[in-house]
Amino acid sequence: VSHAEFAELRQSMERIYTDLLPNEEGAVADYIPTLRDADPDKFGIAICTADGQVFSIGDADAGFSVQSTSKPFSYAMALEQHGAEEVHRWVGQEQSGGTFNDPRLSLDHDGKPKNPMINAGAIATLALVEPGLAETARFTEVKKTWERMMGAEPGSDTPTFLAERDTGHGNRGLANLMASRDMLRVDPRDRDAPDKAAEFYFQVCSLQVDAKRLAAAGATLVNGGVGPYSGERVFSQATSGQVLAVMAHSGMYDGSGQFFGQVGLPAKSGVSGNVMMVVPSKRLAVVVFSPRLDEAGNSVRGVEVCRRLVNEFGLHPYKGL
Numbered sequence: 001v002s003h004a005e006f007a008e009l010r011q012s013m014e015r016i017y018t019d020l021l022p023n024e025e026g027a028v029a030d031y032i033p034t035l036r037d038a039d040p041d042k043f044g045i046a047i048c049t050a051d052g053q054v055f056s057i058g059d060a061d062a063g064f065s066v067q068s069t070s071k072p073f074s075y076a077m078a079l080e081q082h083g084a085e086e087v088h089r090w091v092g093q094e095q096s097g098g099t100f101n102d103p104r105l106s107l108d109h110d111g112k113p114k115n116p117m118i119n120a121g122a123i124a125t126l127a128l129v130e131p132g133l134a135e136t137a138r139f140t141e142v143k144k145t146w147e148r149m150m151g152a153e154p155g156s157d158t159p160t161f162l163a164e165r166d167t168g169h170g171n172r173g174l175a176n177l178m179a180s181r182d183m184l185r186v187d188p189r190d191r192d193a194p195d196k197a198a199e200f201y202f203q204v205c206s207l208q209v210d211a212k213r214l215a216a217a218g219a220t221l222v223n224g225g226v227g228p229y230s231g232e233r234v235f236s237q238a239t240s241g242q243v244l245a246v247m248a249h250s251g252m253y254d255g256s257g258q259f260f261g262q263v264g265l266p267a268k269s270g271v272s273g274n275v276m277m278v279v280p281s282k283r284l285a286v287v288v289f290s291p292r293l294d295e296a297g298n299s300v301r302g303v304e305v306c307r308r309l310v311n312e313f314g315l316h317p318y319k320g321l
């Protein structure tokens, strides 16, 4: 992105931000206290380009748990360590047709999770991340990967982790169901291994980031896998491309199809109210943080920012040809 183009983008973002500030539609996630008690009025936008240009407005430094927006990066870590063929033995790459935690639609006939962007798939991909290491070392490895993408270490939102673990029966259920079909790569001699796999997922969902830092993680995916600040290679180009493709069809829960029709770009949302959208043609990532969610669980203002940006700059790859 040239400096002139970036300046235009800034102006447009300032206008979109002001326009959407009064929008109070939707409701915060209420399944755990830390999300239920979040300030619903928070609103921040950050943009980061592959070459490290940054723009932010509003609450772009406000911390939040990354939640489901960790999933593309956990998938990337598994792909890096095992290659696509092995990873796809354990997790599919099709739309699930259900919510992110649906007990019935998450797994295919073999018990394999449909894709890495739903909870079952994220638990399965995380089970492939450094499986030989002890728990602490595995979590440290994940944190280090995030640090290489963002140029700063993510925090850990402990109250959110504890609440996820307290209420995580559905996720433990999915992990146990996969293990019962030999579809979770865990130690078969450890009867608690599926519960531990779910716990690893809760830890990663509870990593704390902000819009600015998360935008740098997103920019890594359009920079061939190289962190925009560190200049360090985090993922291969092939891994980054594969992750974006799956985000494009399954990143926005069961609102993914409609979102792709309107926006046509890869994006991932998390229940804390974050949306990370990637613009491959401009090699940049946009992150919106605004906790009020729509019916599908996507940030209302987040989706609206993406739509407006794509319309104003003609970024939809299949429209206006």
Ligand code: GLN
Pocket (backbone or CB within 6 Å): 066, 067, 068, 069, 100, 101, 119, 164, 171, 205, 269, 270, 271, 272
């Ligand atoms: N951590 C929550 C869960 O596993 C929500 C993840 C998300 O952002 N959908 O249910």
